[in-house]
Amino acid sequence: MEKTDPAAYASKLTTDPWSIEIGGMVDRPGNYDVADIAPDNALEERIYRLRCVEAWSMVIPWLGVPLSGVLKKIGVQPSAKYVAFETLTRPAEMPGLSSPFMSWPYREGLRLDEAMHPLTLLATGLYDQPMPKQNGAPIRLVVPWKYGFKSIKSIIRITLTDKQPVSTWNVLQASEYGFYANVNPQVDHPRWSQASERRIGAGLFAGRQETQMFNGYGDEVAGLYAGMDLKTYY
Numbered sequence: 001m002e003k004t005d006p007a008a009y010a011s012k013l014t015t016d017p018w019s020i021e022i023g024g025m026v027d028r029p030g031n032y033d034v035a036d037i038a039p040d041n042a043l044e045e046r047i048y049r050l051r052c053v054e055a056w057s058m059v060i061p062w063l064g065v066p067l068s069g070v071l072k073k074i075g076v077q078p079s080a081k082y083v084a085f086e087t088l089t090r091p092a093e094m095p096g097l098s099s100p101f102m103s104w105p106y107r108e109g110l111r112l113d114e115a116m117h118p119l120t121l122l123a124t125g126l127y128d129q130p131m132p133k134q135n136g137a138p139i140r141l142v143v144p145w146k147y148g149f150k151s152i153k154s155i156i157r158i159t160l161t162d163k164q165p166v167s168t169w170n171v172l173q174a175s176e177y178g179f180y181a182n183v184n185p186q187v188d189h190p191r192w193s194q195a196s197e198r199r200i201g202a203g204l205f206a207g208r209q210e211t212q213m214f215n216g217y218g219d220e221v222a223g224l225y226a227g228m229d230l231k232t233y234y
């Protein structure tokens, strides 16, 4: 492998045409075009907070469709309990991905009820524009009550399964990045506090903001985790 700056290759990533392979425990598996999954006339704008696990946050107006609607059309079989997501690895176009840090595709997963929650979005744009490549063109997940790493970019595969899916950050460092990764100011990362965050775009003198439980979406999503110890399932 040549030591070339991966940024030089970013523009080579082809995102059009793009289809997602949807399979596993579904009634209608197949390759679905992004234009069919999220047609322009179905796009909704959703203004969400995005809280990175590394204690920065941003407010972003996404354009997208609820994941639940897509899954309903594909037909989820009763045996399915989780949804697994996978990103493209194209060594010819993104040579940096053949480095030891990421020798396999970025992967994420949700429990089925999290995937079906009305806040969970498949986004194809932001700020009223098509999704920029660095933000996950042409289609990405947005799960606003979870740390940003759950919101996997540039999805090529969605698989319905009965086993908890592999998630990239969890595999890299399970003690630091859990499968659930719900934003929680009471459960610190081993190396830093999660009680506050730096809001990007809030201005130089805005100071840090207090992080909210479930990133402020507790009224909508706390019920998904009723009875669960969120220190154990972080």
Ligand SMILES: Nc1nc2c(c(=O)[nH]1)N[C@H]1C(S)=C(S)[C@@H](COP(=O)(O)O)O[C@H]1N2
Pocket (backbone or CB within 6 Å): 051, 052, 053, 087, 106, 134, 135, 136, 147, 148, 149, 150, 151, 152, 153, 154
């Ligand atoms: N495929 C893929 N998705 C990804 C990542 C990544 O490296 N690869 N990074 C994650 C992390 S850590 C965050 S905080 C968000 C950031 O989204 P943004 O780049 O649009 O700000 O994307 C997430 N999704």
Ligand SMILES: [Mo]
Pocket (backbone or CB within 6 Å): 052, 053, 054, 148, 149
């Ligand atoms: Mo992140």
